[in-house]
Amino acid sequence: MIKVEGLTKRYARTVAVDNVSFEVQKGQIVGFLGRNGAGKTTTMRVLTCFLPPTEGTANVAGFDVQKQSMEVKKRIGYLPETPPLYPEMEVHEYLKFVARIKGIPKAEIQKRVDDVMKKTDITDVRMKLISKLSKGYRQRVGLAQAIMHNPEVLILDEPTAGLDPQQILETRNLIKGLAGDHTIILSTHILPEVEQICQHVMIIARGKLVATDTMENLTHPAGVEMVNVEVTPRSGSGADPALAQGVQQSLEKVAGVSRVNHKDTLDGRLIFTVEGLHGRQIRPDIARAVVEAGWNLQELHAVGSRLEEIFLRLTTAVEHSDEVAKAEVKEPAAAEPAVEVTDAPAGESK
Amino acid sequence: MNTFTICRKELSGYFRSPIAYGVMAFFALIAGYFFYVAVLIFVRRGFESQMMGQSFPMDMNEWIIRPVFSNISVVGLFLIPMITMRLFAEEKRSGTIELLTTSPLFDLEIILGKWLAALILYAAMLGLSLISMLVLFAYGSPDWKPLMVGYLGLLLQGGALLAIGTFISTCTKNQIVAGVAGFAICLLLWVLSWVSEFETSNLASVISYLSVLSHFESFSKGVIDSKDLIFYLSAIFVGLFLTARSLETLRWRA
Numbered sequence: 226m227i228k229v230e231g232l233t234k235r236y237a238r239t240v241a242v243d244n245v246s247f248e249v250q251k252g253q254i255v256g257f258l259g260r261n262g263a264g265k266t267t268t269m270r271v272l273t274c275f276l277p278p279t280e281g282t283a284n285v286a287g288f289d290v291q292k293q294s295m296e297v298k299k300r301i302g303y304l305p306e307t308p309p310l311y312p313e314m315e316v317h318e319y320l321k322f323v324a325r326i327k328g329i330p331k332a333e334i335q336k337r338v339d340d341v342m343k344k345t346d347i348t349d350v351r352m353k354l355i356s357k358l359s360k361g362y363r364q365r366v367g368l369a370q371a372i373m374h375n376p377e378v379l380i381l382d383e384p385t386a387g388l389d390p391q392q393i394l395e396t397r398n399l400i401k402g403l404a405g406d407h408t409i410i411l412s413t414h415i416l417p418e419v420e421q422i423c424q425h426v427m428i429i430a431r432g433k434l435v436a437t438d439t440m441e442n443l444t445h446p447a448g449v450e451m452v453n454v455e456v457t458p459r460s461g462s463g464a465d466p467a468l469a470q471g472v473q474q475s476l477e478k479v480a481g482v483s484r485v486n487h488k489d490t491l492d493g494r495l496i497f498t499v500e501g502l503h504g505r506q507i508r509p510d511i512a513r514a515v516v517e518a519g520w521n522l523q524e525l526h527a528v529g530s531r532l533e534e535i536f537l538r539l540t541t542a543v544e545h546s547d548e549v550a551k552a553e554v555k556e557p558a559a560a561e562p563a564v565e566v567t568d569a570p571a572g573e574s575k
Numbered sequence: 576m577n578t579f580t581i582c583r584k585e586l587s588g589y590f591r592s593p594i595a596y597g598v599m600a601f602f603a604l605i606a607g608y609f610f611y612v613a614v615l616i617f618v619r620r621g622f623e624s625q626m627m628g629q630s631f632p633m634d635m636n637e638w639i640i641r642p643v644f645s646n647i648s649v650v651g652l653f654l655i656p657m658i659t660m661r662l663f664a665e666e667k668r669s670g671t672i673e674l675l676t677t678s679p680l681f682d683l684e685i686i687l688g689k690w691l692a693a694l695i696l697y698a699a700m701l702g703l704s705l706i707s708m709l710v711l712f713a714y715g716s717p718d719w720k721p722l723m724v725g726y727l728g729l730l731l732q733g734g735a736l737l738a739i740g741t742f743i744s745t746c747t748k749n750q751i752v753a754g755v756a757g758f759a760i761c762l763l764l765w766v767l768s769w770v771s772e773f774e775t776s777n778l779a780s781v782i783s784y785l786s787v788l789s790h791f792e793s794f795s796k797g798v799i800d801s802k803d804l805i806f807y808l809s810a811i812f813v814g815l816f817l818t819a820r821s822l823e824t825l826r827w828r829a
Contacts, residue, residue: 273677276826298679309674311584313591325580326678370674 226251226378226408227272231281234267234432241267243432244281249425251377254404256423257412258536264432265412266306269380272410273303286377299328302376302407306383308367312356316347316366319355320373327374337373345369345399361392368396372403379403381411385418397422416532420444428536430543436535443535450501452508455524456515457494469495472520479514481505494523577680581688582695585662589696594661598654598696603703609646610707613639635717636797640708644725644795647704648788651697651733652765656757658696659740662689663822664753667745676826686818690734690741697733701726721797728794731807732787736761738814745821764788 227249234242242264249255259265270276271283274294282289288296311319317338324334342348345365350358355366364387371379384400385393401422403409413419419426419440426443428436436443456472469487472495476485484500501507508525515522589595617638624633666672675685705726711717740757747753768786770779783789787810790803 273673275673275677295679295681298677301677303673303677305670305673307670309669309671311588311671312669313588322580322584323674323678326577326675326680328679 226253226286227410228284229268229272229281230283232268232271232278232283233280234264234271234276235279240432242271242278242429245429245432245434246281247427247434247437249408249410251408252405253425254400254409254411254423255425255427256419257410257427257429258414258416258419259412259429260414260540263429263540265429266382267432268429269303269382269410269412272378273301273380274298275303299374300377302371302374302379304367304371304379304381304384306386308363309370310355310363310366312354314355315352316355316358317342317351319366320369323370323373329374341369341373344372344402346395360387361389364388364392365396368399372407375406377408379407379409379411381409383413384411385413385415393418416536420532426532428539430540433543435539435543440532444532450505450507451528452499452501452511453524453526453528454497454499454511454515454522455494456497456520457523459519459521472515472518473497475514475518476511479507479510481507481510498528577684578688578691581675581680581685582692585689585692586695588661589658589692592661594657595696598657599700599703602650602654602700605650606643606647606704607707609643609650610639610704613642635711635715636721639711640717640722640725641795643704643707644729645791647701648729648732648791648795649765651729652736652761652788653758654700655697655733655736655740655761656743656754658693659737659744659757660750660754661744662693662741663744663818664747664750667748667825668750672825676822682819682822686741686815686822690738690815690818693737693741694730694734697737698730701729701733718797724797724799725795727799728791728803731794731804731811732791735787735807735810735814736764738811738818739764740814742814742817742821745818745825 227247229248230246232242232245233240245264245268257265257268267276271278271290272285274290274297277291282291284290285297286300288300290297311322314322320338320341321334324337329337339348342351345368347362347365347369350362355363358366364384368381368384371381381400385396388396397418400409400411411423423440425439426436427434454476458468469490473485473487476482476497476499479499481502482499483502486498486500487495488498489496499507499511508527512522512525617633617635620638621633663672666675676682708722712719739760740753743757743760744753747756764785764787766786768783768789771783773779784806787807790806793800793803
């Protein structure tokens, strides 16, 4: 549905997006992650034909964003970071205006407007001035605007920013509900949000795409099982460090376990994370080992490594490598004075 | 069709903000005062000519309508920047320009829609002066054809300045900057004609030819001079063309 190849966007002094390529299949919800200023918004703006790319191509629904921008615009719905609203208009009026400029036939406008108002749950504010709306409602009016012409592709730039928890939940459900008919790219820096609604994740750092994969593959590295184990001693003897050590050692002895980490002790419960060897199912063996040693097994479940950790690891890796690159550039400059210093005594000795 | 949609949106925007009312009230006041003064002078001349016992040709078109038109055309210079300043600057500031440029609209539709809305507001403003003109028809019999030509001239002059103002509005995110810059340009285009009063060189005549006001002369007399008509039409074209280019570069700079 969306195909981006070698996309680069340069501004006068900075490179906002650097040689990014990715593909998004029809019906997917893709989470676009990155720190502030990583190039998310720029990439989205290129996809929506707001900005032309400096290099590379972007294809939306089979049309090139530069050569066939009119066709792309007809098939794309866009919610920018700040919803593009006219404060002096009433909600229904604004949506009618949007319907008209999105090219919806006159006879269908009213029905379509009612439809999207119902979908985004803003029917109760339809007669209100947009300037009088709360942030949450504005965001939803913005979303209503984006889905007005039932676009094949939806691009949402931080759709839940500034909403209260209840609204965030509703917006997420709304977005989930839109999947299937629509292909959705949404940017955010709320990571749990991505875990909840996206099947695919793209992580961008300093304009470079550092990861693009399914949620499953990213958080569960292939074939390695991570297990969370919680045990308590049989009698209420309390948890002392020696006991914790004992448990850890016996867990380490279980076949197929590669690493055991004592994470925490809470109310006498000892919590461990256990990492298995590649391709091994370790949960049954751990359960047996715990029971045989005479402890109570309180909890045992497989966990993925958290998206936060992956995100931080990937983005800081890029930033670190950037610093290394900079340091390397500096090195020859630093070497020059050194040459002079060695030359000077040589000259003197002659 | 899309042009019409944009135009409607802009017009409703004008009439929901104080701009339209402010501009029209100010214009009604000034134009009314000029009309009053012109009529006063006309009546006084009438008395004087009777006292002297000689009869002047008392021509309303020449003695009332023409000076009023000249004054209105100058007043327009001051009001036009106020009409055009928000057109694009406001959209750029609030980010709604992203909605327009990512919707299936051609740039030309956006620009024409906005310019047309500004022109309609300007025409509505001129319409207020028509009320005083109609008083003349109640008490005298001025020729209506020069009157219509005068209004055509005002619309053309306004259209040209509005197009230039629209262009200026695309250059900044700040309405006030757009307004002040527009005002400066309008003023410049007015005073250009003064050059020819001091100098008679070729350069001076070229410069004074660029003045928007000097081309209104013939219209205020009720004459449609093709030279002046073409000047205004080409000024409108240049203004809108620059707007289109500026809107295009917005995408490269943004």
